[in-house]
Amino acid sequence: xxxxxxxxxxxxxxxxxxxxxxxxxxxxxxxxxxxxxxxxxxxxxxxxxxxxxxxxxxxxxxxxxxxxxxxxxxxxxxxxxxxxxxxxxxxxxxxxxxxxxxxxxxxxxxxxxxxxxxxxxxxxxxxxxxxxxxxxxxxxxxxxxxxxxxxxxxxxxxxxxxxxxxxxxxxxxxxxxxxxxxxxxxxxxxxxxxxxxxxxxxxxxxxxxxxxxxxxxxxxxxxxxxxxxxxxxxxxxxxxxxxxxxxxxxxxxxxxxxxxxxxxxxxxxxxxxxxxxxxxxxxxxxxxxxxxxxxxxxxxxxxxxxxxxxxxxxxxxxxxxxxx
Amino acid sequence: xxxxxxxxxxxxxxxxxxxxxxxxxxxxxxxxxxxxxxxxxxxxxxxxxxxxxxxxxxxxxxxxxxxxxxxxxxxxxxxxxxxxxxxxxxxxxxxxxxxxxxxxxxxxxxxxxxxxxxxxxxxxxxxxxxxxxxxxxxxxxxxxxxxxxxxxxxxxxxxxxxxxxxxxxxxxxxxxxxxxxxxxxxxxxxxxxxxxxxxxxxxxxxxxxxxxxxxxxxxxxxxxxxxxxxxxxxxxxxxxxxxxxxxxxxxxxxxxxxxxxxxxxxxxxxxxxxxxxxxxxxxxxxxxxxxxxxxxxxxxxxxxxxxxxxxxxxxxxxxxxxxxxxxxxxxxxxxxxx
Numbered sequence: 001x002x003x004x005x006x007x008x009x010x011x012x013x014x015x016x017x018x019x020x021x022x023x024x025x026x027x028x029x030x031x032x033x034x035x036x037x038x039x040x041x042x043x044x045x046x047x048x049x050x051x052x053x054x055x056x057x058x059x060x061x062x063x064x065x066x067x068x069x070x071x072x073x074x075x076x077x078x079x080x081x082x083x084x085x086x087x088x089x090x091x092x093x094x095x096x097x098x099x100x101x102x103x104x105x106x107x108x109x110x111x112x113x114x115x116x117x118x119x120x121x122x123x124x125x126x127x128x129x130x131x132x133x134x135x136x137x138x139x140x141x142x143x144x145x146x147x148x149x150x151x152x153x154x155x156x157x158x159x160x161x162x163x164x165x166x167x168x169x170x171x172x173x174x175x176x177x178x179x180x181x182x183x184x185x186x187x188x189x190x191x192x193x194x195x196x197x198x199x200x201x202x203x204x205x206x207x208x209x210x211x212x213x214x215x216x217x218x219x220x221x222x223x224x225x226x227x228x229x230x231x232x233x234x235x236x237x238x239x240x241x242x243x244x245x246x247x248x249x250x251x252x253x254x255x256x257x258x259x260x261x262x263x264x265x266x267x268x269x270x271x272x273x274x275x276x277x278x279x280x281x282x283x284x285x286x287x288x289x290x291x292x293x294x295x296x297x298x299x300x301x302x303x304x305x306x307x308x309x310x311x312x313x314x315x316x317x318x319x320x321x322x323x324x
Numbered sequence: 325x326x327x328x329x330x331x332x333x334x335x336x337x338x339x340x341x342x343x344x345x346x347x348x349x350x351x352x353x354x355x356x357x358x359x360x361x362x363x364x365x366x367x368x369x370x371x372x373x374x375x376x377x378x379x380x381x382x383x384x385x386x387x388x389x390x391x392x393x394x395x396x397x398x399x400x401x402x403x404x405x406x407x408x409x410x411x412x413x414x415x416x417x418x419x420x421x422x423x424x425x426x427x428x429x430x431x432x433x434x435x436x437x438x439x440x441x442x443x444x445x446x447x448x449x450x451x452x453x454x455x456x457x458x459x460x461x462x463x464x465x466x467x468x469x470x471x472x473x474x475x476x477x478x479x480x481x482x483x484x485x486x487x488x489x490x491x492x493x494x495x496x497x498x499x500x501x502x503x504x505x506x507x508x509x510x511x512x513x514x515x516x517x518x519x520x521x522x523x524x525x526x527x528x529x530x531x532x533x534x535x536x537x538x539x540x541x542x543x544x545x546x547x548x549x550x551x552x553x554x555x556x557x558x559x560x561x562x563x564x565x566x567x568x569x570x571x572x573x574x575x576x577x578x579x580x581x582x583x584x585x586x587x588x589x590x591x592x593x594x595x596x597x598x599x600x601x602x603x604x605x606x607x608x609x610x611x612x613x614x615x616x617x618x619x620x621x622x623x624x625x626x627x628x629x630x631x632x633x634x635x636x637x638x639x640x641x642x643x644x645x646x647x648x649x650x651x652x653x654x655x656x657x658x659x660x661x662x
Contacts, residue, residue: 038549041440041551045438048435048437048441052434052518059469114362115362115365115368115369118362118363118366122359142370143367143370145644145647146372147369155581156613157636161376163383164383164629215352215354217355222344247466248609272467275468275471276585279470280586294471301464302460305463
């Protein structure tokens with residue numbers, strides 16, 4: 001920094017304008033104060049970084065410390081014992097999370113990928129020429145905006161949607177309502193990632209396909225999508241990691257139960273929901289079980305996040321875990 | 325390579341090429357079907373948003389006809405006793421805005437500090453793993469933040485921040501004059517800040533990285549220090565993007581449910597209006613989560629969905645504003661190249 005200040009001082013001597021000279025003299029005069037300000041700000045920035053990392057460390061530490069104490073085969077596989085006792089486990093919650101998230105992915109992943117394909121391959125960007133093209137561009141931009149709006153919707157509102165459209169319709173809390181609600185969270189994420197990734201596929205690949213007389217649908221599926229499969233996969237995993245931890249929409253859709261899965265139209269339990277119910281109980285043993293469930297949940301999400309990292313590594317795919 | 329395998333290869337090649345190219349008529353139909361399929365799934369997004377508005381509207385129709393929209397939004401009572409039922413959303417709107425406001429006041433400066441460090445100070449060898457750690461913080465589900473806040477952070481904040489504040493400022497400033505308990509608006513705001521920092525800082529970092537280096541070089545050539553460069557050349561250039569990132573964080577904080585439910589103290593009715601920094605309160609989403617399964621009447625259920633409607637309007641305004649601002653600078657997206 002000092003070198004730069006000296007440089008600017010030398011320059012000021014040759015400056016023709018008085019104003020510039022005054023400016024540089026003043027800046028020289030305050031050079032040490034300015035350097036100190038720079039140092040202070042730098043230190044503050046480092047403090048901010050440390051301040052953000054401490055809570056992460058504390059959360060991971062507490063979850064591992066308290067969670068590991070209760071984890072056992074019985075804890076992972078058994079249904080919960082009577083309220084307040086430390087017997088039983090969280091088997092139904094683990095099973096319920098897998099079923100609900102799996103079903104949501106079955107609904108959400110194909111729809112998200114196909115809608116991303118539409119936005120990238122079939123909707124031109126920029127300003128169109130004819131009326132028809134302009135209409136398509138307007139439609140695509142509306143979908144992009146709606147995707148953004150959906151991403152920003154509070155998850156509890158999505159729970160209300162699942163409740164009104166499905167729970168009230170079939171008159172029962174159900175796995176299906178939960179999966180439907182979670183798929184609403186997934187679709188915009190996957191669609192966005194797919195669109196962005198497909199746009200990175202070089203146009204020459206598509207042109208090579210056309211030159212061989214291959215139809216557009218086959219070019220899209222067997223050339224473009226194949227080339228971009230890692231990016232699309234990270235999008236899907238990202239969305240799964242995101243919904244695996246969602247709690248609010250499940251309150252009004254799958255309800256939570258202490259029994260194992262009975263059918264698609266019956267209530268199930270889920271890990272985040274179980275953590276909430278356990279944390280709200282006044283018993284020490286329930287809290288301990290809550291930490292155990294939290295450890296299982298965080299392990300699932302960390303494994304998913306790490307796998308995204310591994311897939312994306314060295315392929316130039318930029319992934320933001322959790323900040324969509 | 326033997327003759328046979330070459331023969332086989334050409335056979336496979338032919339089959340593949342006949343599958344890919346096919347005959348013209350089928351090709352056209354196939355394309356049309358595929359186009360229709362992707363168009364349909366894309367339109368599904370529009371359909372979902374219609375469903376969202378429709379179901380929240382239908383669900384809350386009863387309460388809005390009972391209290392009136394203005395009456396519901398400005399009412400303070402929350403009485404589920406049959407015959408005297410009366411519901412108002414004002415305390416929870418205030419609780420939501422106050423907890424999110426605290427989160428922004430703490431979260432935004434810290435996030436900008438982190439983004440400044442990651443984009444301007446750290447070498448890429450340090451910056452890239454650090455960004456990963458901070459994004460990991462964003463991947464932690466909010467229920468786990470809530471659990472941690474309820475059983476760990478609550479006591480730390482009570483002993484180390486709230487009680488000293490209360491002891492020193494409480495007697496003089498009414499805003500601090502309530503014996504802290506750990507479960508209040510202030511702690512909810514702080515945990516929300518911890519939750520939104522990764523979001524704001526990682527987008528801000530990208531915004532700052534998108535500022536052309538010529539901007540920085542111009543400032544450096546005038547003799548500016550690193551901080552002055554950021555203040556005069558980087559921040560003004562990326563101002564709309566940074567503002568958008570912060571508003572996006574606000575949207576997250578406003579809609580957050582689980583961790584708030586666990587730490588805000590869950591007050592009901594007029595007492596949920598926070599009068600001091602350490603008051604128990606309630607937000608729109610936390611009340612929905614708390615009472616949804618225990619709603620005793622259809623009207624109460626409708627009132628809860630009405631809170632959802634208010635929340636929906638609030639977040640839509642916030643999010644559309646933020647996206648418009650951010651998209652001026654960079655695309656907010658999880659994909660794309662660095």
